[in-house]
Amino acid sequence: MNSRTEAFLAALLALAVLAAASTTPWLVFVLTLALAKGIAVLGILLLLRAGQVSFGHALFVAFSAYTVAFLAPKLGDATLLLPIGALFAGVLGLLVGLFVVRYREIFFGMLNLALSMVFYSLLEKLYTITKGTDGIRVPAATFLGRTLDRHGYEWALLLTALALAILCAVFARFYLASPMGQALSGIKTREARLEFMGVSARRVLLSAYVISAVMAGMSGALIAMTSRHVTPHLGYWTASGELVFIAILGGAGGVIGPFLGAIVFELVRVYAAASFADAWQLILGVVLLLVILFARGGLWGMVLKLCGRRA
Amino acid sequence: MAEWFADNGLLLGLALLDGLAYAALVFMVAVGLNLVFGVLRILNVAHGSLFAIGGYTAASLGAFAAARGLPDWMALPVLLLAAVIVGGIAGPLIERFLLRRIYSEEPVLQLLVTFALFMILEDVQKLVWGVQPLHHDAAMRWLGTVDVPFGTDVIPFTAYQLYVLPGVALITLVGLAWFLRRTLTGRVIVAVTTDREAATAMGIDAKKIFLLTFTFGAGLAALGGALASPTAALVPGVGAGTMVLSFAVVATAGLGQVEGAAIAALMIGLGRSIAVYFLPEAEVLVPYIIMVGVLLVRPNGLFGVTETRRI
Amino acid sequence: MHSTISRRDALLATGFGGLLMPASLSHAQPARPTEIKVGVVTILSGPASVFGVPGRNAAEMLFEEINRAGGIGGVPVRAIFVDEGPGVEHTLGEIRRLVQNERVDLLLSSISSGSCLACTPVAEELKKPVLLWDCGTQRIFEERSYEYAFRTQANATPEVLAPLLYTLKRKPNLRSVAVINQDYAWGRDSWEIWKTGMDALRPGVRVAAELFPRFNSTDFSTEITRLLALRPEVIFTTSWGGELDTFIKQAAERRLFERSTLVMPLAESSLERVGHALPPGHFIGARGDHWHLHPNPADPAKLRGFVENYRRRFNAWPIYPTHHMYQAISAMRTAYAKALETTGGAWPSDAQLARAFHGLEFDSLTSRIKIRPDGQGLEPQLIGTTVRSGDLPFPVMNDMVIYPPELITAPVGQKSVDWLKTLTPDFLNRAPG
Known part of the structure; x- marks a missing residue:
């Protein structure tokens, strides 16, 4: 697909989000969360290019969300909180990354899982600081010093999330096309060959890992400001699994996939929960199975097929 | 140091007794997971669900047997029966209709198929057995307690915990080791674990081995659940908790290693119970600390072998 | 079943058809509705569903009893249950859906203290009366004051x-x-x-x-x-x-x-x-x-009736969440009656309904509960x-x-x-x- 078609489809998706949000007020919240998750999933996508699955990226989402929750009472502005959340997650990503990029495949996945579970356990354990499972309430942030009413606040966050999503998607597209990005695919197929060419696979993977942590950090900051309450559940292993789930649902072939996947995931969950409160997990599981078994490329792959047929 | 042992030696002894029983349960779940991973190269996230279903089935059968007026000692063979039923039905069904379709796929897709299965089984289990905690402790009560001397005092332990759990784990370990080393089928399984391509090239019917191994692994998961059921109440979500711990054991052990799983389970079980006595706050972190520590020194786990890199 | 389908259709219509809805909720005196919708937030998945499901059971039974007796103020009641099991983030979305899309008249929320702490401020912002029907955290009314939130039982x-x-x-x-x-x-x-x-x-x-x-x-x-x-x-x-x-x-x-x-x-x-x-x-x-063998319940026949009906229908003894659900629903009925009296029969707005809960006294299955000025129930x-x-x-x-x-x-x-x-x-x- 050429970049013009992709940009057109992205614009279409953005417009659809705005249209749905303006006609249905309660969706503003759901869509903001979906876009925020999409940004984290985009980071997962980068690692997937290298054939590595992190089953612990909720660590960075939760770390940033808690950073925002702790700092919000002091620095209550979204323009400060967002970059700080992303930066903190990025620094943690660098530290964790230095350790985990030495491992591949299942060990990479499991180590990420283990470290995220350590953080999750600490959030529960350090009750006097984190309030345990009750979680911490996040005061409403200001935007460039201005306090907004509920309606304005929700919209400001949705638009911020949308802008960040577009920014990250464009960045990811350039990154994947760059020599660094190309080297990522090298890790998946022929890592040793990469080393013969004098490229350090670890450094390539580390850079992608830190970027993915920053993206997860943005996501976590947005989630904290949107839901305005953070709990350790943000960092549980099933939350990490959900991110990988969305990546596959959306399709790993393009940078729009994560957002498509995240929006569909959230909507399916909400509608399934509304209709079958007892069995929404089952429904999500079946959807995932059907996508993997019958639509390998995910939703984005389906879109590509449709476009290909028309062209 | 000597002084510390004089003060705490008795307590340490108790901690070892507790840790042994706990390690036995952990081993029972993890060894099946590890075996399946070694042969199929699929990390089965739904392993925890099979554990839960095994437990529920055992509790239901136990209650049924008691209602029919069968003698109390029957509670023990019922546990084994439950494992055979669950392994024998769920194992082939899942392998034949789900996993067989995805053997040639990327690891991440395989992982997600089992993640989807996990979500589905969590709800299925809830729809079948409801949400009320289920408990059938006839096996534990029938065996009674054993008084362990503790200074001038005695501490009652259940015989089930003291003898049955470690005993079954030991039999499983020795039996598996014998089976894998001394029987033809066992050796074939080892061959597939070590080098799948070479094994199939030599004419081994991988399909049959996969089916056999997965069924066996599912049976072990169910047996783990069944063994846990006399002492623990079964509740929704019990599978998810079990899962994370097994992941840690598998990664610590080295993939596909039976003896490794035993040693990792022992380290984690003893580490945890010692922590409960002397550093309770660190209890939840113990499995992860052990895992990260082991992987720092031995990147492929305790008994893992480095795979030849593809060039 | 019918209600489920129509609800799903409504959701689809609003979600994808793009029906234009007013963004802010009306404050004018509303007309008498065709039904009172109650959003019930409870735990239907995970270990704590041992409380959530009995709570839902009790709600279903009690709502049927109310409707058989002619509803509240002649209007039938309907419960919409949502699961708080998946965590706070999911529940917050569900609260918004209940209020902004389902247009519920009242929320009963929730079992977990985390949910209560997160959801109550949202309900307050949306100006929707919310009854904290089971959560125990004492922090909620000690750290903030609310106009629209009330707890119909004690706290930790x-x-x-x-x-x-x-x-x-x-x-x-x-x-x-x-x-x-x-x-x-x-x-x-x-x-x-x-x-x-x-x-x-x-x-x-x-x-x-x-x-x-x-x-x-x-x-x-x-x-x-x-x-x-x-x-x-x-x-x-x-x-x-x-x-x-x-x-x-x-x-x-x-x-x-x-x-x-x-x-x-x-x-x-x-x-x-x-x-x-x-x-x-x-x-x-x-x-x-609450206890089915309470030594001196205010109305022994009522307690006995509830216990027997519940046992007959669900084949289990009613445990404390069913009593808590009874209390929330009893508070709701009493508050509607009080609000209707204040308005002289005109249907109460959200704000009028909320005001009715201030200082409300209502019957539990065993005694009488009073809601204090800060919203906390005295049980x-x-x-x-x-x-x-x-x-x-x-x-x-x-x-x-x-x-x-x-x-x-x-x-x-x-x-x-x-x-x-x-x-x-x-x-x-x-x-x-």
């Missing part, structure tokens, strides 16, 4: 203080206590309340061990061994659900109940499942004064000692004491822990029991 402070008073009265020479609680907010909070109260009422009691096994543990053997070795006089545990069942069964088998007296403020909800594994002589409670607490009953397959209570709520609830405007510190040994003399 009286729920822990009552068993503490009961224990201290029966153990005048108490020397040592151990705690084994689930490692999460309720487990930690309830121990802090107990410890603070105990230090104030009976200074000098030694804490033999503080054990906080991982939340959702399935094995307490190690903890039980420690407790057996330490031999504390009293063991306090506010665990619940599967974990409490497991603990009781493992502890009973290893004769822990012979060495220590256990104080289990939530054990009523496990009685039917653990049966006689729980021996006589231990102190239990039910997060309120008595019943504590008793386990005893074998002749005809039931599980223990019941004797030596029951009912604690009046005014005595054991932290006064309006005071934080529980600060208030507990001001208690003196003399307080114990004034308490009943």
